[in-house]
Amino acid sequence: MLPLIQTLERRTLLAAVSVQIDFTPSSTPAPSGYIADNGLAYGNRNGYTYGWNVSHSTDAFDRSPGSKYPVHSTAIYMKSSSGTRYTWDMAVANGTYNVTVDAGDPSANVSLLIKAENTTVVSGTTTSSARYISTTKTVSVTDGKLTLSSASTTSRDPIMSVKIVTAGNTPSSSGGDGSSTPSTGQVTGQKLQAHGGDIVYFNGLYYWYGENKDAKTYLQSTIHEPRVDVIGISVYTSTDLHTWTYEGLALKGISTGDLAPGNVLERPKVLYNASTKQYVMWMHIDNATYSMARVGVAVSSSPTGQFTYRGSFRPLGLASRDETVFEDTDGSAYLVFATDDNNSLRIARMTSDYLYLTGQNVKPFTSSSKREAPQLFKANGYYYLVTSGATWFTPNAAQYAVSSSVLGSYAIMGNPTSSSNTYGYQGAYAFRSEASGNWYLLADKWNTSSLGASTYGFMQITFSGRNLKISAPMSWGLSVK
Numbered sequence: 001m002l003p004l005i006q007t008l009e010r011r012t013l014l015a016a017v018s019v020q021i022d023f024t025p026s027s028t029p030a031p032s033g034y035i036a037d038n039g040l041a042y043g044n045r046n047g048y049t050y051g052w053n054v055s056h057s058t059d060a061f062d063r064s065p066g067s068k069y070p071v072h073s074t075a076i077y078m079k080s081s082s083g084t085r086y087t088w089d090m091a092v093a094n095g096t097y098n099v100t101v102d103a104g105d106p107s108a109n110v111s112l113l114i115k116a117e118n119t120t121v122v123s124g125t126t127t128s129s130a131r132y133i134s135t136t137k138t139v140s141v142t143d144g145k146l147t148l149s150s151a152s153t154t155s156r157d158p159i160m161s162v163k164i165v166t167a168g169n170t171p172s173s174s175g176g177d178g179s180s181t182p183s184t185g186q187v188t189g190q191k192l193q194a195h196g197g198d199i200v201y202f203n204g205l206y207y208w209y210g211e212n213k214d215a216k217t218y219l220q221s222t223i224h225e226p227r228v229d230v231i232g233i234s235v236y237t238s239t240d241l242h243t244w245t246y247e248g249l250a251l252k253g254i255s256t257g258d259l260a261p262g263n264v265l266e267r268p269k270v271l272y273n274a275s276t277k278q279y280v281m282w283m284h285i286d287n288a289t290y291s292m293a294r295v296g297v298a299v300s301s302s303p304t305g306q307f308t309y310r311g312s313f314r315p316l317g318l319a320s321r322d323e324t325v326f327e328d329t330d331g332s333a334y335l336v337f338a339t340d341d342n343n344s345l346r347i348a349r350m351t352s353d354y355l356y357l358t359g360q361n362v363k364p365f366t367s368s369s370k371r372e373a374p375q376l377f378k379a380n381g382y383y384y385l386v387t388s389g390a391t392w393f394t395p396n397a398a399q400y401a402v403s404s405s406v407l408g409s410y411a412i413m414g415n416p417t418s419s420s421n422t423y424g425y426q427g428a429y430a431f432r433s434e435a436s437g438n439w440y441l442l443a444d445k446w447n448t449s450s451l452g453a454s455t456y457g458f459m460q461i462t463f464s465g466r467n468l469k470i471s472a473p474m475s476w477g478l479s480v481k
């Protein structure tokens with residue numbers, strides 16, 4: 001006879017979810033931005049309820065321990081060596097979810113068939129040039145559990161990771177700066193997606209523009225650097241630099257051309273041109289191997305967009321990668337860009353409509369200084385140019401230069417921080433608080449295994465004579481005043 005009362009299982013049920021699980025042996029920790037699944041039986045751990053119908057941690061493996069990109073070096077077989085299939089569940093509220101599964105074996109070509117809720121997510125055979133398959137499908141959950149199962153007849157269906165996101169929840173995930181939840185504001189419970197961006201003040205409101213990187217991070221096969229496909233440029237607004245409201249994508253990626261998913265769209269910066277009454281966005285446009293090296297320009301009559309993309313070009317005919325813009329107090333504006341294969345930077349004056357360059361320019365650092373991520377601003381009567389070294393997404397020592405005229409000669413001043421790696425960050429933009437007059441550096445803390453989980457810091461900039469100092473980032477919960 002069946003028992004009348006069934007044992008109730010304790011589950012952590014989440015109303016809106018955005019979680020990434022890395023299947024990994026317990027000897028290899030999950031990378032930042034992921035929670036680990038070591039093959040244990042279904043249960044409560046890491047704030048979620050998930051796991052396997054049977055504990056089978058011996059089926060988890062790591063093909064290259066110590067790898068810089070661990071998500072795709074570890075996996076767990078969904079079928080035992082004797083052919084028993086395992087199923088995996090995560091407790092979620094009934095509803096619709098976007099499920100992304102990465103599966104494969106970095107050391108072998110395998111034929112895969114992995115399902116979520118009976119919808120086939122991954123189906124196909126890996127090859128030596130693509131040792132994993134990543135696919136997203138939308139599935140519906142009606143029994144309080146999202147279930148993954150496997151059905152390949154020829155392989156043991158090694159699964160590397162799964163990302164589960166409540167459908168329609170954009171931008172997804174939790175934590176205002178990716179590591180903690182802001183104490184107030186409309187972005188509470190959502191992760192800010194505004195990387196490599198700027199914070200500018202237009203008509204009583206701060207606007208924070210930046211790259212939306214809320215997509216899968218993968219290693220580009222030629223240059224071996226992490227990337228995400230182009231989504232677009234997010235914009236957030238704030239009255240106090242503390243509470244941010246997501247306004248949507250000010251510039252959206254499109255299926256072809258410069259803004260196509262397979263390209264690079266980085267470091268957007270926005271100016272307002274008082275004579276044309278247009279907001280003008282400059283950005284780095286590139287292909288996936290960074291050999292296109294151009295700047296793009298987009299315009300809008302409203303600061304939140306939609307911005308209309310005008311096209312891209314090589315400034316002064318030169319290759320251009322990291323860039324920023326600067327508007328001087330006399331209304332003239334400048335593009336600062338990394339050039340000569342990131343060996344040097346140029347500051348180039350824009351035309352009065354901020355859409356082109358006049359040709360006037362200066363090279364503030366020497367030709368072999370390897371500077372990028374520039375921020376140019378005027379404070380304390382001087383023009384300051386703060387830069388990072390050129391080590392892709394790995395933090396390095398900042399260096400700044402100072403001049404008494406924007407296109408004049410710059411004195412190289414050294415590292416303005418008390419850190420040899422800019423406290424683990426890379427500068428994005430220097431801005432001034434309207435309330436206090438204090439200067440801050442908005443900076444990115446890149447997470448190379450999950451670029452969308454990269455976080456931000458505000459570092460205070462202080463001046464003494466023509467010297468400047470940049471302090472360690474303030475904790476996110478502090479209001480910048």
Ligand code: DGJ
Pocket residue numbers: 196225266267322372373391392393426
């Ligand atoms: C370093 C730059 O500063 C970033 O904006 C980005 O372009 C990465 N390189 C790409 O690796």
